[in-house]
Amino acid sequence: MLTIGKLGAQAGVKVPTIRYYEQIGLLPEAGRSAGNQRLYGRKALERLAFIRHARDLGFTLEAIRDLLSLSDNPEQPCVAADAIARAQLAEVERRLARLTALKAELERMVVQCAGGKIADCRVIEVLGDHSLCSTDHRHLESEASP
Amino acid sequence: MLTIGKLGAQAGVKVPTIRYYEQIGLLPEAGRSAGNQRLYGRKALERLAFIRHARDLGFTLEAIRDLLSLSDNPEQPCVAADAIARAQLAEVERRLARLTALKAELERMVVQCAGGKIADCRVIEVLGDHSLCSTDHRHLESEASP
DNA sequence: CTAATGTCTCTAGCAACTATAGCTTCAAGG
DNA sequence: CCTTGAAGCTATAGTTGCTAGAGACATTAG
Incomplete structure (x- = not known):
């Protein structure tokens, strides 16, 4: 399990940005530790990497939201x-x-x-x-x- | 003398943008008509065209502010x-x-x-x-x- | 003279974060 | 075991460069 800091370091995204992505619903609400700190697993890292990569490519957050919703139901056509x-x-x-x-x-x-x-x-x-x-x-x- | 609308049309800048430029001090406060409407002369048009042109070239408003202050003292080196x-x-x-x-x-x-x-x-x-x-x-x- | 357009101020909103303040929690050293 | 410093928490406000809206006043065309 990764804390938000480790997650950010691995994905190349700053900590407040991760919290911002959660706030606007791009990332699901993270599970918390006993002391109320966010904990992330591999799936969250992948999702964040996806977002990061798409941002680098110039996609807006809206476009990324669309892409994520697509990848969340992978039976739809491409x-x-x-x-x-x-x-x-x-x-x-x-x-x-x-x-x-x-x-x-x-x-x-x-x-x-x-x-x-x-x-x-x-x-x-x-x-x-x-x-x-x-x-x-x-x-x-x-x-x-x- | 030009009203703000004419000025904007001539310089290719929207009216609220002109007021915004005045507000942040890029344009000096304009003189007013009897009915409190802004009036502009040739100098204002030139200054606005300068700003517009520099924005098109991707200069930030801060850089433009610097360039304008330079052009206000034309005896300095380039x-x-x-x-x-x-x-x-x-x-x-x-x-x-x-x-x-x-x-x-x-x-x-x-x-x-x-x-x-x-x-x-x-x-x-x-x-x-x-x-x-x-x-x-x-x-x-x-x-x-x- | 009236109707339409233009202008006024002020406030709030946009994207996509970034920064600050004032707290709590955690990990490591002594 | 305790302390100290880093990292985490929430909440709010700021950034850049505008843009949009409300509600009131000014100007102009017919």
Whole structure:
């Protein structure tokens, strides 16, 4: 049996985070010792590892909740889990595209800063003036005006 | 003179967000009309565009606060602004690396889910079992254990 | 002049934790 | 056996960057 501290160390999750996961129902309420301390077994460790891993992959806690409920009834078809993974993949690809454009722009900014005064600093200038942006990068304007 | 709505439309920032920026001191308190409504001029528009642009590039509001205070004294050397931009670039590169690994794993998950039952679905398994991860993708274990 | 839209303040909420305070329990050393 | 320090407990509040709602006042189009 593991105390919450050992569990957290093994799963790579901080102690308050484990209690938080229990509080929001991602982890079942743990059994307690005589002195009211939480005790965990192998199943809890696996479940927490699952959550940890999914978080690392960028799944929201809501998506993880869905995945867990799927894995709790393993006779259902795989379609739902597949859909969740596909949605996440699409989201990841969107973020990748954004970050790539963003990186290009930041590199441009950094390269152009020749160490002069702020007055001629391209970092400030580029941030202040949209027209200095690279060609067709439109900075989420579509996203931000709904 | 622009009302807050026009300002927001021109800068691509929602009205409550502008009030929020004023509240946390990123924008100075705006002048008011006879009827107590905020009124903005060209300078406010520029400052807001700067903030908007920097947010799009992923700068935190704290970093933006620093950049703004820099640009308010334009006789200083550029080094600080350069450092902020470089830090931002490094952070973006970290996120890119993570997302790229993540995408590979999600693709693997989606491919392996061939439409069977959950019981044989790798999507769940991959997330639950670290050892099934692709080669050397270590899922931030280093980052998460401080 | 009225109706619709816009703006005002204030409060509360979102995700996903993190931190603090003030206690109790546990494991190990002397 | 006792003490001390780490680890645990609960409960509450804070974080970042907004977003949403309520209820009242201002402005503008027809």
